[in-house]
Amino acid sequence: MVSATVGTGTALGAVVVSLLAAPAQATTPAGTPGAGTERVAVAATAAPDDAGLRAILRTARSQGAPGAMARIDDNGTVHRLVEGVDDRATGRTISTNDRFRVGSVTKTFSAVVLLQLVDEGKLKLDKSVNSYLPGLLPDNRITVRHVLSHRSGLYDYTNDMFARTVSGFEAVRNKVFSYRDLVKLSLQKPRTNAPGAAYSYSNTNFVVAGMLIEKLTGHSVGTEYQKRIFTPLSLTNTFYVHPGTLIPGRHANGYLRPDTAGAALVDSTKQTASWAQSAGAIISTPHDLDAFFSALLRGKLMSAAQLTQMTKWTRVNSNTSYGLGLRRRDLSCGISVYGHTGTVQGYYTYAFTTKDGKRSLTALANTSNNTTVLNTMYRTLESAFCGKPATMSAARAADPGAAQGWAPGWAPGWAPEERHEDIAPAITRD
Ligand code: REX
Numbered sequence: 001m002v003s004a005t006v007g008t009g010t011a012l013g014a015v016v017v018s019l020l021a022a023p024a025q026a027t028t029p030a031g032t033p034g035a036g037t038e039r040v041a042v043a044a045t046a047a048p049d050d051a052g053l054r055a056i057l058r059t060a061r062s063q064g065a066p067g068a069m070a071r072i073d074d075n076g077t078v079h080r081l082v083e084g085v086d087d088r089a090t091g092r093t094i095s096t097n098d099r100f101r102v103g104s105v106t107k108t109f110s111a112v113v114l115l116q117l118v119d120e121g122k123l124k125l126d127k128s129v130n131s132y133l134p135g136l137l138p139d140n141r142i143t144v145r146h147v148l149s150h151r152s153g154l155y156d157y158t159n160d161m162f163a164r165t166v167s168g169f170e171a172v173r174n175k176v177f178s179y180r181d182l183v184k185l186s187l188q189k190p191r192t193n194a195p196g197a198a199y200s201y202s203n204t205n206f207v208v209a210g211m212l213i214e215k216l217t218g219h220s221v222g223t224e225y226q227k228r229i230f231t232p233l234s235l236t237n238t239f240y241v242h243p244g245t246l247i248p249g250r251h252a253n254g255y256l257r258p259d260t261a262g263a264a265l266v267d268s269t270k271q272t273a274s275w276a277q278s279a280g281a282i283i284s285t286p287h288d289l290d291a292f293f294s295a296l297l298r299g300k301l302m303s304a305a306q307l308t309q310m311t312k313w314t315r316v317n318s319n320t321s322y323g324l325g326l327r328r329r330d331l332s333c334g335i336s337v338y339g340h341t342g343t344v345q346g347y348y349t350y351a352f353t354t355k356d357g358k359r360s361l362t363a364l365a366n367t368s369n370n371t372t373v374l375n376t377m378y379r380t381l382e383s384a385f386c387g388k389p390a391t392m393s394a395a396r397a398a399d400p401g402a403a404q405g406w407a408p409g410w411a412p413g414w415a416p417e418e419r420h421e422d423i424a425p426a427i428t429r430d
Helices: 050-064 107-117 144-148 165-172 179-187 203-217 221-230 287-298 303-309 371-378 382-387
Strands: 002-006 066-074 077-087 314-318 320-322 327-329 336-344 347-354 359-365
Touching: 050 066, 050 077, 050 221, 050 303, 050 371, 050 382, 066 287, 066 347, 107 144, 107 203, 107 303, 107 336, 144 203, 179 203, 179 314, 203 221, 287 336, 320 336, 347 371, 347 382, 359 371, 359 382, 371 382
Parallel strands: none
Antiparallel strands: 002 077, 066 077, 066 359, 314 320, 320 327, 327 336, 336 347, 347 359
16 A cells, blocks of 8 residues: 655755765765765755655565655655555554654754753863763763764674564563663673774764763753754654653554564564663654754754764765764765664664755654665665656666665675665674
């Protein structure tokens, strides 16, 4: 069951500053601070490829996702595409109004709060974390910037927690962790690198971010998200309910795929998400995530100086870079898009916007632990921002994957490290 609806609004397309100009900055080796090859166009010009998106959502469903959906907000025009169900028990069709667990997209919200605190003179990015949280970390050289850019070297405790998918999940489904519990789990393992020396994605970093928020404001992260982001942007379908286990109102159920082939999907909707908290426990909708990332890139959430800090890039792989709680994806058609991805049990999210914030995409599949679906959903970025494959650049059209509308990195034969952004290899398995 597929539906595509396009709302009315202002004209498609927007001004392109310089589509085919030279890359903004030279490519740098992966894992080191540097820009990669940021695309210089600030806007998407080709219309979103609704038919291509529909095909991608169908493919995700055929690969095991009970449902998949995408919403594009394009300068006032809304595209909504849905495929499959949000509840396997009732067979209800998934809706782009469904709330869901956004996983690590939460990290951008946490980074925004901290950058606002920088604006308020309460935090300095290059100061030691321990100067704010004395004795927390074993190395005084770890700075706030290292944490927000995943360069602290703090081990990701979820590698062990979810080494076995279903039993790992069930062991924490109803558990309530303190931030200190989670940091303690991380510190049982050696650091992955010296402070600042390399990029290594770790949830521990954004647990520390949550601790900084609470220490500097004297309030819970939920209170600060609400006051600083949800309320000012009227994100009325966005929630932080930790340690509550329920998603309020109409929502998509999440279905976790077990490691054992052929075993039944596990309904993972209800959980505390306490293992994630400020690294991944927000609940939202496509409308609200589109509005959030658009506002962020339009400079509505912090000073221009802090947005510049947030968009100082560490290269992750050939088409991905990481700023401060923000990912950048370099697409085949000459634009970069900015946002985050999210994986919590039962939910895969992609939420990205253009540099001018005028076109935003949120795509969701209500399953996880299924790399095939994750890779399929990645292709929604190309359809949303680059349009039909025919509009891709000549260079990319020469790639076998690009010719089929696939994002760079997903065609068969590409190096494995190009196929997945940067989730720890042990975490997501086929
Ligand atoms: C936890 C396990 C994955 C998922 C994780 N999620 O670290 C954070 C996140 C919050 O969203 N990160 C991703 C589980 C990478 C992001 O930034 O996009 N996998 C699952 C397993 C594997 O249990 N054994 O797939 O649901």
